[in-house]
Amino acid sequence: MTDPLELAAVAFGLANITLLVRRSIWNFPFGICMVTLYFAIFWRQRLYAEAGLQVFFALVNIYGWRLWARAGGAQEPVAVGWMGGSARIACLGFIAVAALTLGASLDRWTDAAMPFPDAAIAAASIAAQFLLSFRRIENWVLWIAIDVGAIALYIARDLHLTAGLYAAFLVLSVMGLRQWIAAATPKESEA
Numbered sequence: 001m002t003d004p005l006e007l008a009a010v011a012f013g014l015a016n017i018t019l020l021v022r023r024s025i026w027n028f029p030f031g032i033c034m035v036t037l038y039f040a041i042f043w044r045q046r047l048y049a050e051a052g053l054q055v056f057f058a059l060v061n062i063y064g065w066r067l068w069a070r071a072g073g074a075q076e077p078v079a080v081g082w083m084g085g086s087a088r089i090a091c092l093g094f095i096a097v098a099a100l101t102l103g104a105s106l107d108r109w110t111d112a113a114m115p116f117p118d119a120a121i122a123a124a125s126i127a128a129q130f131l132l133s134f135r136r137i138e139n140w141v142l143w144i145a146i147d148v149g150a151i152a153l154y155i156a157r158d159l160h161l162t163a164g165l166y167a168a169f170l171v172l173s174v175m176g177l178r179q180w181i182a183a184a185t186p187k188e189s190e191a
Contacts, residue, residue: 002161009037010165017169020132021176023077023183028065032058038162045157046113049102049122057129064133071135080135080180088138091127098123117153121146137184140177147173 012034019027039054071078083091103119106112124146131139147170154163 003041005037006041006159006161009034009041010161012037013165014168017172017176021172021179023073023080023180025065025068025073025078028061028068031061035061041159041162045159046111047118047153047157048110048112049106049115049118053122053125056126060129060133064129067133068135077183078135079183080137081184083131083136083138091131091138095120095123095127098126113157114153117149121149121153124149137177137180140173140180143173144170144177 012030016027016030016034019030035054035057039051039058042048042051042054068074068078099116099120099122101119102123103116106115106119112118124142128139128142128146131142147166150166151163151170154160154166
């Protein structure tokens with residue numbers, strides 16, 4: 001039987017990512033609705049890092065909404081750019097340390113179903129969400145990797161609709177990467 005909560009979350013998620021690919025500021029309200037629903041879904045599935053991640057996503061979506069509004073996103077698609085080399089290294093280092101630390105913590109102190117895959121997806125998602133808020137193209141590269149891992153995790157936890165959503169996210173992430181690369185402006189390609 002299809003879970004109506006999961007079905008609603010999927011619908012909000014598709015709207016969120018479709019608007020994000022188009023660099024529309026209106027992706028954020030849909031994202032906030034999606035993550036609110038997924039908090040409950042993941043908690044029920046004992047994917048605690050994923051559930052906690054939804055709280056983080058809600059807060060960062062509000063923050064990103066403000067940043068995009070200041071960048072003129074309410075009137076037109078926002079400008080996007082690339083990270084610098086040292087920022088990329090720092091980002092990957094954060095993901096590795098956060099994934100291992102969170103995974104070990106979940107493994108030791110909770111009944112988490114899949115602590116290390118859950119933690120790796122959560123850590124990479126934190127980095128990707130910040131990169132999205134700062135309009136960095138590399139966010140899409142991370143989302144592509146996250147989507148591949150999340151599809152496997154959600155299938156393993158019998159969240160087939162959510163796995164399907166992440167398959168759609170994977171396709172949209174590839175489209176987003178291509179569109180954001182084409183839209184990159186040299187002045188925004190610093191940091």
